[in-house]
Amino acid sequence: MSSDDKQSGEPAGGGPEQLALIRESVREAKVPRAKPRTWRGAALAGELPVARVVVNKGVLHLDQFFDYAVPEELDEAAQPGVRVRVRFGAGAHRVRGGRREGGRLIDGFVVERRAESDYTGPLAALAGVVSPEPVLGAGLLGLARAVADRYAGSLADVLQLAVPPRNARAEAKPSPEPLPPPAAPEAGTWERYVNGPAFLGALAGGGAPRAVWTALPGPHWAGELARAVAATLASGRGALVVVPDGRAAARVDAALTAQLGEGRHAHLTAEAGPEKRYREWLAVRRGSVRAVVGTRAAMFAPVRDLGLVAVWDDGDSSHSEPHAPQPHAREVLELRAAHDKCAFLVGGTGCTVEAAQLVATGWALPLVAARDQVRTAAPLVRTIGDGDLARDEAARAARLPSIAWQAVREGLRSGPVLVQVPRRGYVPRLSCERCRTPARCRHCAGPLEAPRESELRCGWCGRDQPGWHCAECGSDRLRARIVGARRTAEELGRAFPAVPVRTSGRDHVLDSVPARPALVVSTPGAEPVAEGGYAAALLLDGWAMLGRPDLRAGEEALRRWIHAASLVRGQSEGGTVVVVAEPTLRPVQALVRWDPVGHARRELSERAELGFPPVSRMASVAGPLDTVGPFLAGADLPGDAEVLGPVPLAVEQPGRGVGGVGGAGAGGGARARRPGDPPVGERWERALVRVPPGSGAALAAALKSARAARGAAGAGAGGAVPVRIRIDPPDIG
Numbered sequence: 001m002s003s004d005d006k007q008s009g010e011p012a013g014g015g016p017e018q019l020a021l022i023r024e025s026v027r028e029a030k031v032p033r034a035k036p037r038t039w040r041g042a043a044l045a046g047e048l049p050v051a052r053v054v055v056n057k058g059v060l061h062l063d064q065f066f067d068y069a070v071p072e073e074l075d076e077a078a079q080p081g082v083r084v085r086v087r088f089g090a091g092a093h094r095v096r097g098g099r100r101e102g103g104r105l106i107d108g109f110v111v112e113r114r115a116e117s118d119y120t121g122p123l124a125a126l127a128g129v130v131s132p133e134p135v136l137g138a139g140l141l142g143l144a145r146a147v148a149d150r151y152a153g154s155l156a157d158v159l160q161l162a163v164p165p166r167n168a169r170a171e172a173k174p175s176p177e178p179l180p181p182p183a184a185p186e187a188g189t190w191e192r193y194v195n196g197p198a199f200l201g202a203l204a205g206g207g208a209p210r211a212v213w214t215a216l217p218g219p220h221w222a223g224e225l226a227r228a229v230a231a232t233l234a235s236g237r238g239a240l241v242v243v244p245d246g247r248a249a250a251r252v253d254a255a256l257t258a259q260l261g262e263g264r265h266a267h268l269t270a271e272a273g274p275e276k277r278y279r280e281w282l283a284v285r286r287g288s289v290r291a292v293v294g295t296r297a298a299m300f301a302p303v304r305d306l307g308l309v310a311v312w313d314d315g316d317s318s319h320s321e322p323h324a325p326q327p328h329a330r331e332v333l334e335l336r337a338a339h340d341k342c343a344f345l346v347g348g349t350g351c352t353v354e355a356a357q358l359v360a361t362g363w364a365l366p367l368v369a370a371r372d373q374v375r376t377a378a379p380l381v382r383t384i385g386d387g388d389l390a391r392d393e394a395a396r397a398a399r400l401p402s403i404a405w406q407a408v409r410e411g412l413r414s415g416p417v418l419v420q421v422p423r424r425g426y427v428p429r430l431s432c433e434r435c436r437t438p439a440r441c442r443h444c445a446g447p448l449e450a451p452r453e454s455e456l457r458c459g460w461c462g463r464d465q466p467g468w469h470c471a472e473c474g475s476d477r478l479r480a481r482i483v484g485a486r487r488t489a490e491e492l493g494r495a496f497p498a499v500p501v502r503t504s505g506r507d508h509v510l511d512s513v514p515a516r517p518a519l520v521v522s523t524p525g526a527e528p529v530a531e532g533g534y535a536a537a538l539l540l541d542g543w544a545m546l547g548r549p550d551l552r553a554g555e556e557a558l559r560r561w562i563h564a565a566s567l568v569r570g571q572s573e574g575g576t577v578v579v580v581a582e583p584t585l586r587p588v589q590a591l592v593r594w595d596p597v598g599h600a601r602r603e604l605s606e607r608a609e610l611g612f613p614p615v616s617r618m619a620s621v622a623g624p625l626d627t628v629g630p631f632l633a634g635a636d637l638p639g640d641a642e643v644l645g646p647v648p649l650a651v652e653q654p655g656r657g658v659g660g661v662g663g664a665g666a667g668g669g670a671r672a673r674r675p676g677d678p679p680v681g682e683r684w685e686r687a688l689v690r691v692p693p694g695s696g697a698a699l700a701a702a703l704k705s706a707r708a709a710r711g712a713a714g715a716g717a718g719g720a721v722p723v724r725i726r727i728d729p730p731d732i733g
Contacts, residue, residue, distance in 0.1 A: 081134030153325020213347035217566035237307025268294030379575030411536030542581025617696030
């Protein structure tokens with residue numbers, strides 16, 4: 001302070017005496033001012049001076065609660081469920097005044113206030129309370145613990161998925177007062193299902209039915225979910241609906257608004273933005289809203305008095321969380337239904353093997369329509385096999401058989417036509433037109449691709465390939481093994497020059513298209529909804545979807561086909577679907593008969609004979625070469641565990657995705673990297689561990705314990721070689 005400041009800043013009327021009085025008052029204060037970092041010398045809370053905290057440390061060997069001293073100043077705010085900041089990692093030698101000090105500042109949640117600690121040494125004090133808003137209730141904490149144990153993960157990792165990041169502006173705004181329960185809805189289109197009205201009646205009466213719902217094709221599924229939610233709310237309970245993507249969430253959101261009016265439900269998706277999403281989450285947590293629709297993260301939504309959990313299209317890969325411990329929404333909702341003793345509904349136009357198992361074990365009952373209702377709602381399905389293609393001049397010349405051309409022409413007379421292709425791109429993979437030998441790079445034998453017309457290059461090393469000739473027959477003519485969405489759109493545009501052609505895929509996904517005639521080329525999962533339904537649909541290159549080297553290839557192909565075909569008008573309105581795939585294959589026959597349940601049952605029976613999931617429980621263990629075997633040898637696996645492998649994994653090259661046909665809603669030539677994939681360029685291996693029913697919990701506990709011990713040993717030795725564990729992996733090859 002300058003001399004001028006001193007002169008102008010002296011208080012009038014006895015300034016020196018007043019300052020002296022203030023200094024003396026500070027000296028005589030009984031409680032010293034607490035330091036914000038250590039609370040050194042500060043008094044503790046008079047009652048319950050210990051806070052039990054779960055800290056944000058996802059490593060398994062630290063998967064436990066830690067006790068902290070509660071300063072008196074934080075007593076009122078540091079209640080169970082609030083966010084706190086704590087010091088973590090201080091050694092026992094850093095103790096002053098009976099308090100542990102030092103360590104790194106990290107986040108955590110108070111889970112309990114206690115009179116004393118089980119730890120006999122000195123405790124560190126809470127560094128601070130981030131917010132007095134309780135966001136972690138006992139129910140959510142119990143669910144997170146159960147999910148962590150099931151998936152061999154840590155509680156902290158699950159809480160990162162379950163509790164959204166704080167937004168101060170959203171937290172400062174009060175939530176609206178809760179509305180009274182609505183009246184029970186009429187059955188409406190649930191009348192089309194054999195036990196549909198009874199299911200709604202049970203929900204409205206406070207019951208807890210569990211059902212596997214095979215929805216009829218058409219636009220009514222969102223409204224039917226809304227009626228199930230309304231019936232649950234009418235009983236005075238809450239409801240939670242989890243859907244695979246934002247487009248499906250928007251449809252259910254609109255249906256709920258139409259059924260219930262404004263202000264009765266929350267819409268939780270990433271597209272809403274952090275502030276709005278947290279504000280709606282808080283409204284649910286505070287009990288202002290008792291109905292929720294959202295994507296994968298909403299599976300943990302803290303709905304009060306939960307009466308119904310529902311998941312739509314549980315076979316979609318978007319329901320599988322990519323971040324540790326990688327839980328699946330269907331399994332989490334099963335845990336919630338069992339813990340809260342509430343109703344459970346898994347629905348979709350298809351039927352997964354896991355859903356069929358719920359019915360086979362008696363845990364859930366089927367909710368299906370009579371065959372006459374199916375025949376009315378489903379389109380006519382026609383097939384084109386390899387023999388038909390060989391005899392069809394049009395197919396040999398342009399890849400589309402005559403029946404497909406005819407279906408397109410007839411469909412365009414009355415509305416839009418959907419064309420589904422497995423991949424998006426410009427001829428992603430090529431083969432010789434004469435002998436069908438795959439076209440490969442002369443340098444590294446990688447597959448050739450044509451990202452643009454008259455441009456040929458290797459998909460692995462990126463070298464250009466001018467003057468290519470087939471090594472088998474010498475031909476210089478190439479043909480696409482799988483023709484992507486853009487190339488298909490160009491071919492159809494030339495064939496139907498007066499008709500607009502639109503594409504929907506990874507880079508640009510259309511939500512809807514008008515009812516006027518148009519060709520809509522889409523990759524699986526990105527099909528837009530057509531007003532009034534599509535007049536026809538072509539499902540191309542079925543062999544590519546069925547030929548994937550994966551246990552679920554047939555199930556996944558049928559699910560994607562039925563999803564696309566469900567957007568087509570019913571047979572009574574002239575709706576037609578043409579699938580280019582071998583007619584004798586089981587998924588193709590199930591599509592023709594529109595029998596996804598029968599297909600799932602047969603798949604379940606075969607997997608039971610072979611000991612494959614979901615009849616057995618399985619874990620994937622991956623790591624660098626020569627690490628997986630020793631890790632499993634040191635794990636205390638159940639006596640009935642069977643270890644398959646380890647086997648080497650494909651080495652991912654820099655700049656390339658992981659190969660595969662199609663993708664969730666996109667279908668690019670190679671899927672994007674996911675959390676858990678091996679590091680680029682490193683040689684990894686993987687083993688599968690299989691146990692019979694009843695031993696899944698023991699397997700998860702054994703792997704978690706072994707990984708925790710490995711982490712603890714590595715923490716003292718400068719870090720351990722990583723080993724990644726996934727319980728019930730969706731892709732096992």
